[in-house]
Amino acid sequence: MTPVALPPIALLVPGSIDTISGGYGYDRRLIAGLREAGRPVTVVELPGRHPLPDAVAEAAARAALETIPHTSRIVVDGLCLPAFAGLEGSLRARRAVGLIHHPTSLETGLSAADRAELLARESALFPAMAHLVATSRLTAERLAPDFAVDAGRIAVVEPGTDPAPRSGGSGGPGCVILSVGTLLPRKGHDVLLHALGRLIDLDWSLTIVGANRDPAHAEALRGLARDLGIADRVVFGGEMAGDALEALYARSDLFALATHWEGYGMAAAEALARGLPLAITAGGAIGDLASPGTAIVAAPGDAVSLSRGMRRPMYDRAIRAQMADAAWAAGQLLPRWHDQAARFAAILDDPA
Secondary structure, eight states: OOOOOOOOEEEEEESOTTOOSHHHHHHHHHHHHHHHTTOOEEEEEEOSOTTTTOHHHHHHHHHHHHHSOTTSEEEEETTTGGGGTTOHHHHHHTTOEEEESSOGGGOTTOOHHHHHHHHHHHHHHGGGSSEEEESSHHHHHHHHHHHOOOGGGEEEOOOOBOOOOOOOOOOSSSEEEEEEOOSSGGGOHHHHHHHHHTOTTSOEEEEEEOOOSOHHHHHHHHHHHHHTTOGGGEEEEESOOHHHHHHHHHHOSEEEEOOSOBSSOHHHHHHHHTTOOEEEEOOBGGGGGOOTTSEEEEOTTOHHHHHHHHHHHHHOHHHHHHHHHHHHHHHTTSOBHHHHHHHHHHHHTOOO
């Protein structure tokens, strides 16, 4: 029997696929896994402003639907999906799939007008998609009630992890803290700085790794560190990947992220995969990663509770070692990328 040829995949992303962030990292690993499984994948990079699109972005969205062959299965990254407003009929006819890291209308720091505009666009677009693939259970659970999407067309494909060496920690008397997240208000780096500002009696250092996408916010963070008297303990490392980032994971003692909302929390999962204890806020789905004994968890925006929770593992190396053991055990149970790519492919091939 001749095997059935599966359709090629066209993945539409905002800007460069090489952008360093958790969402783009997910997309790149998904592409790699699909290609390794023999599925041809074409990446279509859409220029313009996203997620609240300008005329360039909207024109690029129209052009993409006009030029992508009808034999291809279209997957639209949710960050650029608002640019397709008004094209719901074409998306429905093409049985397009939306890849939703988190609805853009939930982004922290938006004006009321921008949030309303994004919400209106997503409320029209999400129901037009053949499937919505969310990167976490929590995000998936919000799509049906908040955006009137048929629950039967919503699936979850969480990010995967790779086998990684266990972190050896700093080996020093102090606590070396790593935070990985783009310098945006949603990531809550200001909350983390306020929390650490209450712990100046302890020996610690913090490196924040993340792209500077909001220069005014990034400068405000640096100013906050100065105002709190901790600027000499905080390094803003900028964008980082590969061996440089691996080296930071390897010599850190604690991973911290005071996010207001995460569609999943890939950086925290990567920390667990290396046996790093977590100090996080339960903003969105990231709290699901905090299995017993692995993490300090505070409410989003609550710097006081986060600070209180961090104090003991930062001071007590024995407690930190116990948490590291629990984190390593939990990290080995996280899904792997090749399995997640196979799950995603099965959703694309669903004829429903």
